[in-house]
Amino acid sequence: MKDSDVIVLDEPRLSVADQFYLPQVLVGLGTTMKHMFKVLSGTDIVIQYPEERREDMPVEQGGMLLRTYRGVHRLNKDEEGRVKCVACFMCSTACPARCIHIEAEESPWQDREKYPAKFDIDELRCIYCGMCEEACPVDAIELTSMYDIVGLTRQEMIFDKEKLLRIFDQTVEDEPM
Amino acid sequence: MPTITVDGKRIECKDRQMILQACLDAASPLPHYCYHPGLSIPASCRICLVEVEGLPKLVPSCQTPVRDGMIVHSTSPKAIANQKQVMEYLLVNHPLDCPVCDQAGECLLQDYSYQYGRSQSRFEEDKHKKPKKDVGLNVLLYNDRCIMCTRCVRFTREVSGTSELYVDGRGSKEEIDIFPGKPLDNKLSGNVVDLCPVGALLDKDFLFKQRVWLLKEAPSISPVDSGGENIWLHYNEGVIYRIKPRYNAQVNTWWISDDTRYSYKAVHDEKRLRGARRMQYGSQIDTSYSKAIEEADAGLRAIAKQNGEGSLYAMLSPMMACEEAYLLGKYIRSIDPQAVLVLGPVPSTGQNETFKHYISGKTTFTIQAEKVPNAAGIRRVIALLGGPTADLAGLADSANSKAGWIVGGYLSNWVTDQLKLPKGFKIIQDILPTTISDRADVLLPAAAWAEKDGCWENFAGKIQPFVAAIAPPEGTRREGDVYYQLLGRGGFYIADEVRAEMGEPFATVKLPDIHAQAPEPEFIEL
Ligand code: SF4
Ligand code: SF4
Ligand code: SF4
Ligand code: FES
Numbered sequence: 001m002k003d004s005d006v007i008v009l010d011e012p013r014l015s016v017a018d019q020f021y022l023p024q025v026l027v028g029l030g031t032t033m034k035h036m037f038k039v040l041s042g043t044d045i046v047i048q049y050p051e052e053r054r055e056d057m058p059v060e061q062g063g064m065l066l067r068t069y070r071g072v073h074r075l076n077k078d079e080e081g082r083v084k085c086v087a088c089f090m091c092s093t094a095c096p097a098r099c100i101h102i103e104a105e106e107s108p109w110q111d112r113e114k115y116p117a118k119f120d121i122d123e124l125r126c127i128y129c130g131m132c133e134e135a136c137p138v139d140a141i142e143l144t145s146m147y148d149i150v151g152l153t154r155q156e157m158i159f160d161k162e163k164l165l166r167i168f169d170q171t172v173e174d175e176p177m
Numbered sequence: 178m179p180t181i182t183v184d185g186k187r188i189e190c191k192d193r194q195m196i197l198q199a200c201l202d203a204a205s206p207l208p209h210y211c212y213h214p215g216l217s218i219p220a221s222c223r224i225c226l227v228e229v230e231g232l233p234k235l236v237p238s239c240q241t242p243v244r245d246g247m248i249v250h251s252t253s254p255k256a257i258a259n260q261k262q263v264m265e266y267l268l269v270n271h272p273l274d275c276p277v278c279d280q281a282g283e284c285l286l287q288d289y290s291y292q293y294g295r296s297q298s299r300f301e302e303d304k305h306k307k308p309k310k311d312v313g314l315n316v317l318l319y320n321d322r323c324i325m326c327t328r329c330v331r332f333t334r335e336v337s338g339t340s341e342l343y344v345d346g347r348g349s350k351e352e353i354d355i356f357p358g359k360p361l362d363n364k365l366s367g368n369v370v371d372l373c374p375v376g377a378l379l380d381k382d383f384l385f386k387q388r389v390w391l392l393k394e395a396p397s398i399s400p401v402d403s404g405g406e407n408i409w410l411h412y413n414e415g416v417i418y419r420i421k422p423r424y425n426a427q428v429n430t431w432w433i434s435d436d437t438r439y440s441y442k443a444v445h446d447e448k449r450l451r452g453a454r455r456m457q458y459g460s461q462i463d464t465s466y467s468k469a470i471e472e473a474d475a476g477l478r479a480i481a482k483q484n485g486e487g488s489l490y491a492m493l494s495p496m497m498a499c500e501e502a503y504l505l506g507k508y509i510r511s512i513d514p515q516a517v518l519v520l521g522p523v524p525s526t527g528q529n530e531t532f533k534h535y536i537s538g539k540t541t542f543t544i545q546a547e548k549v550p551n552a553a554g555i556r557r558v559i560a561l562l563g564g565p566t567a568d569l570a571g572l573a574d575s576a577n578s579k580a581g582w583i584v585g586g587y588l589s590n591w592v593t594d595q596l597k598l599p600k601g602f603k604i605i606q607d608i609l610p611t612t613i614s615d616r617a618d619v620l621l622p623a624a625a626w627a628e629k630d631g632c633w634e635n636f637a638g639k640i641q642p643f644v645a646a647i648a649p650p651e652g653t654r655r656e657g658d659v660y661y662q663l664l665g666r667g668g669f670y671i672a673d674e675v676r677a678e679m680g681e682p683f684a685t686v687k688l689p690d691i692h693a694q695a696p697e698p699e700f701i702e703l
Contacts, residue, residue, distance in 0.1 A: 086276055086277050087277070087385070088276030088277060088388075089388040089391070090276065093388065093390065093391070104385040104386070105385060106384070106385060113274070113277040114277040114385050137276050138276070
């Protein structure tokens with residue numbers, strides 16, 4: 001790294017008004033009020049999530065098409081139930097968020113050379129662009145339409161191979177390969 | 178000097194040079210598979226055929242010497258038709274393995290397919306399938322990926338001189354093989370992997386570890402012997418994955434020994450020392466690194482004061498960079514101007530190993546007997562610093578030496594039964610545990626060569642720099658940084674700065690300009 005590559009940033013100084021905090025609190029309250037009036041006057045729509053979901057509503061009324069939604073990934077299985085992925089690293093190379101981590105190993109099967117011993121996707125870093133799906137030469141990775149994934153820790157949101165294969169089992173009926 | 182014109186570009190050549198080599202030297206390469214500047218020329222792959230004005234047929238550029246005023250076309254319709262056809266034939270039986278092939282990304286077959294080939298295969302028959310074969314200790318052969326360029330066969334004959342590989346069969350049955358019970362196990366065997374233009378010969382050690390385009394590279398020097406082989410360290414995210422030879426006409430040419438190739442393993446050894454330790458009431462306890470440095474400094478100063486001049490010594494390891502040895506020498510002499518500087522143990526196998534051409538018997542490659550990279554450099558630094566010096570035996574016998582700074586850094590155990598060190602206060606700086614490291618009064622875990630900058634002098638007096646590929650692991654510090662702190666110099670160790678201070682011949686040691694800008698990749702329209 002050259003010196004010219006380093007950008008030195010100073011923290012912006014707080015003005016006197018900022019230092020009292022109260023004006024900022026009022027500005028924040030103002031935003032809340034603005035939205036409140038918008039909802040009351042009917043320009044903003046409120047959905048009682050999770051009882052109401054956007055995929056159940058018509059698109060014209062703010063609903064969404066699940067068919068084209070890019071949600072959490074799944075790792076597809078072949079006819080024998082083995083992970084389809086050949087650990088070529090194309091997806092992790094294409095990934096702009098660098099959130100796919102693969103460790104390749106010699107596969108335990110006769111007809112295949114290489115397979116992923118580890119396959120982790122950091123679902124929090126992922127930007128759900130679908131590049132991995134686009135890059136995969138064997139259609140092993142796909143984005144499902146599942147979007148309501150939760151976790152209590154960051155660690156939980158790093159999905160490993162087993163979890164990604166489980167998502168395949170969960171979604172394969174509604175969304176065949 | 179003859180001048181030729183290749184595709185409209187004028188190229189100056191040496192006398193009797195081949196067209197292809199002249200083009201390679203002028204950085205406008207022609208496609209080639211079987212040609213390798215370090216091997217004989219069979220002209221068998223035929224992708225390099227070019228049209229030469231005045232000659233009726235296409236000629237192999239790898240085997241046609243230049244003539245002044247020659248006009249060569251590699252992009253004429255005839256030449257292009259040949260390139261397309263060669264590519265098509267090579268791919269007839271080639272599996273579509275690139276996603277699982279370790280060569281992908283540095284494969285000439287891929288590159289030339291893209292540049293000279295066609296995008297669709299017209300072959301409708303079933304492809305030949307050949308099983309992969311274990312041909313040696315370090316090498317795996319995927320026969321169906323082989324394009325029969327015979328570079329590997331020529332290497333085992335002409336460089337290693339061991340002739341383990343040969344061509345079996347004819348035509349589409351042709352394949353590379355070993356003789357029964359005679360695996361490819363010479364000490365240069367790893368080079369066939371680098372040579373192979375495709376993914377037919379692969380390194381078992383690197384197999385499936387990484388895709389090559391993820392690797393970054395740092396120029397370095399072999400740490401296993403005094404030959405000073407030039408290498409690339411290929412690493413990614415703080416892990417070194419493999420070592421590849423770096424061409425240097427004067428030292429190792431295109432090749433490296435297998436010991437060099439796998440020497441990076443010591444860097445990632447689980448047993449690496451981490452976390453400074455110091456002796457308290459006869460047993461070693463963990464301590465913070467800065468505390469340990471203070472303790473070492475205070476200990477040395479107290480002993481020097483008590484015993485007068487000449488009571489300190491420093492054992493400079495032949496694994497250290499010259500710059501580090503210089504700094505340590507400066508430091509110890511700043512406390513005790515008569516401190517003794519000693520060169521650490523220099524293990525040797527006693528005899529150089531040479532490899533010979535299978536027919537002419539000319540020596541092609543030598544592995545040095547001296548199994549450390551920088552004994553010569555350390556001797557030079559000791560001479561540069563002047564003052565008292567001794568050999569290891571003399572040091573142990575001298576009654577004067579009361580406290581010492583001992584540097585290890587060897588890639589394997591270096592403390593033999595013969596090694597005798599003076600009794601008393603010892604500061605040990607090392608990377609791997611030895612029988613003396615747990616008896617050190619202060620133990621300072623250090624950095625391996627791949628984790629720091631510096632220079633080494635090889636057996637022939639050539640001083641060559643190397644640069645860090647990765648950061649030292651947690652709980653360790655570069656020797657140079659420790660000495661900087663002890664000498665009260667601000668900041669971190671910078672090898673160039675120290676070299677400039679050391680004067681000639683070190684001051685002019687520079688990395689060869691390797692970071693020539695690679696051309697921007699072309700935008701691919703799909
Ligand atoms: S691109 Fe597909 S086959 Fe390749 S590593 Fe990713 S999921 Fe596996
Ligand atoms: S040898 Fe080259 S073309 Fe053949 S599978 Fe390997 S990378 Fe692909
Ligand atoms: S194994 Fe590689 S180097 Fe040897 S003949 Fe085949 S392609 Fe050439
Ligand atoms: S490189 Fe000339 S024929 Fe192979």
